[in-house]
Amino acid sequence: MYKCGNCGKQVETDKGVVRCPFCGYKILFKERSGNVTTIKGR
Numbered sequence: 001m002y003k004c005g006n007c008g009k010q011v012e013t014d015k016g017v018v019r020c021p022f023c024g025y026k027i028l029f030k031e032r033s034g035n036v037t038t039i040k041g042r
């Protein structure tokens with residue numbers, strides 16, 4: 001599962017095609033389900 005860097009909608013990757021079907025944006029961010037990487041300052 002990916003997240004669009006433009007509209008922020010969740011995008012499912014299919015056959016290596018990484019492109020937002022909603023706005024056509026080509027830059028997506030990886031989203032890990034159940035394992036969200038968070039950066040916290042100490």
Ligand SMILES: [Zn+2]
Nearest residue numbers: 004007020023
């Ligand atoms: Zn989009």
